Amino acid sequence: MLSVRRVSEDICSRIYESAQRIDSITFLPSSDFHLKWKIQTRIANEKYLRAHKEVEWLISGFFREIFLKRPDNILEFAADYFTDPRLPSKIHMQLIKDKKVA
16 A cells, blocks of 8 residues: 555656646746746745645645545545644644654
8 A cells, every 4th residue: 555655755746747847848948047946946845845844744635535535526525625624733733743753
């Protein structure tokens, strides 16, 4: 069985690859300015995500629930998932567990 972290890494990898394809189309012809901007943006995004582990838990938890429940209506499921009043406490508990492991 795949771990949530592995599934999350696979999904992030696919998103990153898609973004690269879009970038290569968007910025043709490429210039130094655009290249520097892309690099700075990616570095800033990476720093943000590393500083905010809750983003990882929000996304991985969402994907875990999708794979477990396999809802027919993804949009409705997503709306319910992200508006669940228990979600903040679930994420908080996961962050506490993460700190204990580290």
